[in-house]
Amino acid sequence: MGTDTGTEATTAAPTDTSTSTDTGTGTATDTGGAGGDGTAAIPELVIISGMSGAGRSTAAKCLEDLGWFVVDNLPPALIPTMVDLGARSQGNVAKIAVVVDVRGRRFFDNLRESLADLDAKNVTRRIVFLEASDEALVRRFESVRRPHPLQGDGRIVDGIAAERDLLRELRGDADLVIDTSALNVHELRAKLDAQFAGEEEPELRATVMSFGYKYGLPVDADLVVDCRFLPNPHWVPGLRPYTGLNDEVAQYVFNQPGAKEFLDRYAELLQLIAAGYRREGKRYVTIAVGCTGGKHRSVAMSEKLARRLASEGVETVVVHRDMGRE
Numbered sequence: 001m002g003t004d005t006g007t008e009a010t011t012a013a014p015t016d017t018s019t020s021t022d023t024g025t026g027t028a029t030d031t032g033g034a035g036g037d038g039t040a041a042i043p044e045l046v047i048i049s050g051m052s053g054a055g056r057s058t059a060a061k062c063l064e065d066l067g068w069f070v071v072d073n074l075p076p077a078l079i080p081t082m083v084d085l086g087a088r089s090q091g092n093v094a095k096i097a098v099v100v101d102v103r104g105r106r107f108f109d110n111l112r113e114s115l116a117d118l119d120a121k122n123v124t125r126r127i128v129f130l131e132a133s134d135e136a137l138v139r140r141f142e143s144v145r146r147p148h149p150l151q152g153d154g155r156i157v158d159g160i161a162a163e164r165d166l167l168r169e170l171r172g173d174a175d176l177v178i179d180t181s182a183l184n185v186h187e188l189r190a191k192l193d194a195q196f197a198g199e200e201e202p203e204l205r206a207t208v209m210s211f212g213y214k215y216g217l218p219v220d221a222d223l224v225v226d227c228r229f230l231p232n233p234h235w236v237p238g239l240r241p242y243t244g245l246n247d248e249v250a251q252y253v254f255n256q257p258g259a260k261e262f263l264d265r266y267a268e269l270l271q272l273i274a275a276g277y278r279r280e281g282k283r284y285v286t287i288a289v290g291c292t293g294g295k296h297r298s299v300a301m302s303e304k305l306a307r308r309l310a311s312e313g314v315e316t317v318v319v320h321r322d323m324g325r326e
Helices: 056-065 076-087 105-120 134-144 156-166 168-173 185-196 247-254 259-279 297-311
Strands: 044-050 069-071 095-099 125-131 176-179 205-212 223-226 284-291 315-320
Touching: 044 056, 044 076, 056 069, 056 095, 056 125, 056 185, 076 095, 076 105, 105 125, 105 168, 125 168, 134 156, 156 168, 176 185, 185 205, 185 315, 205 297, 223 259, 247 259, 247 297, 259 284, 259 297, 284 297, 297 315
Parallel strands: 044 095, 044 125, 069 095, 125 176, 205 284, 205 315, 223 284
Antiparallel strands: none
């Protein structure tokens, strides 16, 4: 895998992908075609940034395949100019994605100024931030035998630390944060497809992610729920080799006392939370469902929960992060 690709985890029932933090700032007057009164239509804007090696190039190619006009490595100071040019295109450029590579403090300051300019013009914009663990980034840079752009005379880890510190504030402002540590290229594309493919943006998009506690909590989870109160199919010899995708395993899980009640009540709780997210303008949520190894209980519960959310109109992606790792 190249330096700037993601490396693991999703299957889809539709979904942020993803940690998500919120949707765009400001509201565009129009996103396609010239306005009826002859005024220029303001394009929709996505800013792709994040850690070097975390998958920015893959994200850019994905959006390009979805019909976005993509500009790679655009200096931040030129973003408003790019939006102005799109507005003059008579609707031919309705969606613009720019990849911003913040290599120094001045570039970061320029980005802040550009974002303020965009907000003043009521441009609908979203920031997608791609990150990965230090271990994953080191592995990717070493695999392609390239230095980190900020390491100078130091080591790769020095460059990663410097970049992470530089981007800390931007990450906090991001509307969508995707941890690509465990994502391969195809899985990262699936997450982005779920976020940006539709003609109309749904009210709320959810990623339901099963995981194993022994492999650590997902860093991009908004909500975490624990299924370890249910008996573990691992200790049933006839079920141990299978996963929660197997009908017999799922039936065993949901025949346990409290399993169906848990699903029903948690789904009700999510309805309440989702209503609050919508009021606050949050459009992406990642729900992590954990068990010991991420193979049986969390997988079965995630599948059921995702189907329940989808039946309630929430576009949902199912991600089984740790299935198959044992």
